Amino acid sequence: MLFGKCEKERREVASLTKIMTCYCVIKLMERFEIEDTELIEVSGDASSVIGTSADLLEGDTLTI
Numbered sequence: 001m002l003f004g005k006c007e008k009e010r011r012e013v014a015s016l017t018k019i020m021t022c023y024c025v026i027k028l029m030e031r032f033e034i035e036d037t038e039l040i041e042v043s044g045d046a047s048s049v050i051g052t053s054a055d056l057l058e059g060d061t062l063t064i
Contacts, residue, residue, distance in 0.1 A: 025064060036064050 028034065042060040056062075 029064060034064065038064055040064060 029036070039061045040063070042056045042058055042062065044058040047056050047058040047060070
């Protein structure tokens with residue numbers, strides 16, 4: 001069983017957002033045949049998002 005008991009537990013909104021972001025990234029990787037070693041560059045828009053604790057700077061590169 002994939003979810004089991006935890007599927008009925010309350011989750012904070014941020015946790016659900018992270019789970020859905022992960023799910024969307026995986027689906028996009030499959031659709032566009034992107035490898036998990038692909039480097040992604042952080043845009044200025046992404047680096048200026050308020051409320052994140054990632055401390056990303058424009059031009060930073062990350063792997064998926």
